[in-house]
Amino acid sequence: MSEDEEKPSVDLADRNVRIGGAPGSGGEFQSPFPDQVLENVLENVLIFLTSRQDRNSVSLVCKSWYRAESMTRRELFIGNCYAVSPRRAIERFRRIRSLVLKGKPRFADFNLMPPDWGAHFAPWVTATAAAYPWLEKIYLKRMSITDIDLALLAQSFPNFKELVLVCCDGFGTSGLAVLASKCRHLRVLDLIEDEVADDEVDWISCFPENETRLESLIFDCVDCAINFELLEKLVARSPFLKKLRLNRLVSIGQLYHLMIRAPQLTHLGTGSFSHTDIVAQTDQEPDIASAFSACKSLVCLSGFREIIADYIPAIYPVCANLTSLNFSYANITAEQLKSVICHCHKLQTFWVLDSVHDEGLEAVAATCKDLRELRVFPVDAREDSEGPVSEVGLLAISEGCRKLQSILYFCQRMTNNAVIAMSRNCPDLVVFRLCIMGRHRPDHVTGEPMDEGFGAIVKNCKKLTRLAISGLLSDRAFWYIGHFGKLIRTLSVAFAGNSDMGLKYVLEGCPKLQKLEIRDSPFGDSALRSGLHHYYNMRFLWMSSCRLSRQGCQEIAWRLPRLVVEIMRGHTRDREEDEMDDSVEILYMYRSLDGPRDDAPTFVSIL
Amino acid sequence: MERTDTYERHHLKATELRLGLPGTDEPQKQSPATASIKSNKRALPESAKDCSSNNNSCASDVKDGDCACAPSSKAQVVGWPPVRSYRKNCFQQKKNEPDVSGMYIKVSMDGAPYLRKIDLKVYKSYPELLTALENMFRFTIGEYSEKEGYNGSEYVPTYEDKDSDWMLVGDVPWDMFTSSCKRLRIMKGSEARGLGCV
Numbered sequence: 001m002s003e004d005e006e007k008p009s010v011d012l013a014d015r016n017v018r019i020g021g022a023p024g025s026g027g028e029f030q031s032p033f034p035d036q037v038l039e040n041v042l043e044n045v046l047i048f049l050t051s052r053q054d055r056n057s058v059s060l061v062c063k064s065w066y067r068a069e070s071m072t073r074r075e076l077f078i079g080n081c082y083a084v085s086p087r088r089a090i091e092r093f094r095r096i097r098s099l100v101l102k103g104k105p106r107f108a109d110f111n112l113m114p115p116d117w118g119a120h121f122a123p124w125v126t127a128t129a130a131a132y133p134w135l136e137k138i139y140l141k142r143m144s145i146t147d148i149d150l151a152l153l154a155q156s157f158p159n160f161k162e163l164v165l166v167c168c169d170g171f172g173t174s175g176l177a178v179l180a181s182k183c184r185h186l187r188v189l190d191l192i193e194d195e196v197a198d199d200e201v202d203w204i205s206c207f208p209e210n211e212t213r214l215e216s217l218i219f220d221c222v223d224c225a226i227n228f229e230l231l232e233k234l235v236a237r238s239p240f241l242k243k244l245r246l247n248r249l250v251s252i253g254q255l256y257h258l259m260i261r262a263p264q265l266t267h268l269g270t271g272s273f274s275h276t277d278i279v280a281q282t283d284q285e286p287d288i289a290s291a292f293s294a295c296k297s298l299v300c301l302s303g304f305r306e307i308i309a310d311y312i313p314a315i316y317p318v319c320a321n322l323t324s325l326n327f328s329y330a331n332i333t334a335e336q337l338k339s340v341i342c343h344c345h346k347l348q349t350f351w352v353l354d355s356v357h358d359e360g361l362e363a364v365a366a367t368c369k370d371l372r373e374l375r376v377f378p379v380d381a382r383e384d385s386e387g388p389v390s391e392v393g394l395l396a397i398s399e400g401c402r403k404l405q406s407i408l409y410f411c412q413r414m415t416n417n418a419v420i421a422m423s424r425n426c427p428d429l430v431v432f433r434l435c436i437m438g439r440h441r442p443d444h445v446t447g448e449p450m451d452e453g454f455g456a457i458v459k460n461c462k463k464l465t466r467l468a469i470s471g472l473l474s475d476r477a478f479w480y481i482g483h484f485g486k487l488i489r490t491l492s493v494a495f496a497g498n499s500d501m502g503l504k505y506v507l508e509g510c511p512k513l514q515k516l517e518i519r520d521s522p523f524g525d526s527a528l529r530s531g532l533h534h535y536y537n538m539r540f541l542w543m544s545s546c547r548l549s550r551q552g553c554q555e556i557a558w559r560l561p562r563l564v565v566e567i568m569r570g571h572t573r574d575r576e577e578d579e580m581d582d583s584v585e586i587l588y589m590y591r592s593l594d595g596p597r598d599d600a601p602t603f604v605s606i607l
Numbered sequence: 608m609e610r611t612d613t614y615e616r617h618h619l620k621a622t623e624l625r626l627g628l629p630g631t632d633e634p635q636k637q638s639p640a641t642a643s644i645k646s647n648k649r650a651l652p653e654s655a656k657d658c659s660s661n662n663n664s665c666a667s668d669v670k671d672g673d674c675a676c677a678p679s680s681k682a683q684v685v686g687w688p689p690v691r692s693y694r695k696n697c698f699q700q701k702k703n704e705p706d707v708s709g710m711y712i713k714v715s716m717d718g719a720p721y722l723r724k725i726d727l728k729v730y731k732s733y734p735e736l737l738t739a740l741e742n743m744f745r746f747t748i749g750e751y752s753e754k755e756g757y758n759g760s761e762y763v764p765t766y767e768d769k770d771s772d773w774m775l776v777g778d779v780p781w782d783m784f785t786s787s788c789k790r791l792r793i794m795k796g797s798e799a800r801g802l803g804c805v
Contacts, residue, residue, distance in 0.1 A: 410688060
């Protein structure tokens with residue numbers, strides 16, 4: 001964080017010196033009133049306050065504190081880019097160095113929202129370019145960014161240091177090229193799960209020729225060919241590089257060459273971990289194991305996009321130090337996993353494919369006693385496919401990894417008992433996301449709904465803030481959530497519940513609820529009404545394919561004028577049906593200080 | 608967790624009418640208790656475009672006891688399961704291959720200082736494979752004939768099969784070869800007597 005390096009800004013220091021001096025002695029006008037003194041003192045103290053929740057509280061004390069806080073806030077966090085206009089944000093906060101912006105709701109990731117819905121970065125980059133010339137960091141999640149936006153960014157912020165783009169789209173390699181060439185102080189360029197268009201521009205070649213200050217270069221989602229020689233040279237002239245995540249077009253032979261140039265890496269994404277084509281004549285088998293041995297600081301390993309199992313042993317030398325391992329693109333067997341995981345005693349974060357079966361998870365449970373986060377993704381992400389993992393794996397994990405805090409588990413079959421066991425064995429759970437891929441699947445042993453399992457989770461895991469439910473669920477499950485889920489902030493519901501009561505239980509029972517996303521569940525207007533007391537406290541509510549009517553949504557919009565109520569059709573529906581139908585396919589609503597947005601596409605109606 | 612009988616009877620019974628999967632080709636592997644759940648599912652609009660129902664979609668409407676029109680089999684619902692398309696697509700094509708990690712086998716040549724590895728998957732036929740081997744090791748193989756093997760060649764390609772026997776390359780159909788070949792050895796012709804060479 002730049003805060004550690006910088007002293008309080010020059011303005012403030014000057015102010016202190018000039019207290020009591022003659023007005024007009026240069027710089028800002030100084031009033032000798034004691035209020036001003038207090039405000040200056042406060043500003044100097046507030047520099048050290050970084051938590052935005054604390055800052056929000058500070059700003060509510062009185063006007064003086066509000067002013068002081070707004071002058072000293074360095075990081076601006078906007079959880080919904082439409083909750084506030086850029087103009088309002090920059091009017092209040094004058095000295096921002098770091099901007100965090102989040103756009104589309106999460107269900108947009110799964111094609112539930114028609115494309116071109118919004119969340120454009122353009123108005124923000126335009127406004128901040130003028131207002132925050134000293135901006136250093138930008139973090140964007142689920143925003144639509146164009147190459148023009150990136151070009152404006154690159155030329156507007158001479159001190160720009162860090163860009164992190166997560167789940168964004170709309171730009172291509174030509175935008176990256178401009179960034180690389182113009183941002184001379186760039187330390188971090190992290191592209192995570194973005195959709196990047198291939199403009200056939202060799203953006204790697206655009207980094208300046210001299211030594212770079214790069215500390216982190218993550219581009220595993222950029223599926224575009226790069227000039228490897230230039231990448232190698234870039235790595236060679238980046239002595240501060242600690243994090244490097246390659247895309248799947250980098251072969252294992254190329255990886256070897258990069259690793260021997262950067263043994264100081266702490267985070268490595270290995271690229272394909274395979275040969276990209278026929279073994280070349282001149283290439284010998286790369287001694288990839290020795291390259292790993294040389295990377296003594298490696299703690300986080302990912303990639304393995306097209307893994308050749310023969311090369312797995314190459315990573316043994318680093319396993320003992322790994323705290324994070326991402327095998328979620330590696331279609332490996334239980335045996336192949338076991339050979340690795342048995343060395344990973346320090347592992348805290350583990351992402352894997354269900355190709356390892358329950359047996360693989362049992363091996364994880366046996367070794368990774370410090371595991372905090374587990375994600376198990378499906379190789380075959382369809383409802384009716386074979387399920388290689390089940391309640392057996394979940395149970396094993398719960399028994400072996402008692403410190404578990406976060407789990408995402410995709411499976412085809414589950415039992416209440418296993419989920420209940422996890423609720424008891426892992427009391428530190430903060431995030432519990434279980435996805436039983438077959439819709440409405442009951443407990444496959446007892447035939448009962450999964451109510452009791454999820455009920456146990458909300459009851460026993462007292463720190464739980466995020467929950468995703470699935471399987472056959474009645475209103476009972478929602479009663480449990482409303483009754484016990486007092487800390488839940490994010491709730492994800494799909495194909496669940498019997499009646500409006502389900503949603504009512506949650507809206508009335510969960511005071512901390514911030515983000516609620518629901519699809520294909522039988523909740524109607526009456527249920528929607530039951531949340532009127534709470535919607536201003538939420539970041540958003542998403543309901544798709546439920547039982548809402550336009551009338552019901554309109555009522556909410558009337559009753560809560562500061563709520564933006566968007567209704568839209570999914571992209572599978574015809575236009576002609578729109579006029580006839582009173583039913584609402586997608587409802588997306590959120591609080592906003594600045595009223596409805598002006599960039600809504602035609603398929604969105606704002607009530 | 609307490610459950611009153613009435614609650615259970617009312618709600619659980621209600622849920623009994625709920626669904627199994629929206630019609631699949633394979634028989635359901637479900638316990639008998641769930642067998643009755645299969646019917647009466649109201650289809651979702653995405654998965655039942657031909658359904659005459661215009662109602663707003665909903666997973667179930669058990670109170671009415673409506674019977675859904677059967678959704679088309681294998682119809683996948685939009686955005687379900689909630690896996691990002693990038694991830695889904697990564698494994699689509701790979702699913703169809705029997706051996707995901709490529710079929711790399713060692714190739715040794717008599718007299719060469721070190722071995723090589725090739726991916727058999729890359730080749731579609733014997734001529735392709737043999738040409739690649741010729742290029743890799745810079746030698747020539749003669750023509751193959753069933754009767755006489757690689758007559759007149761300085762070198763002869765052989766392979767070790769699943770039973771650990773050393774066989775002449777070219778005798779069996781290509782697919783059978785790729786599935787049984789464990790490693791390749793390019794033998795000197797002089798040693799290859801008995802494998803069909805003169």
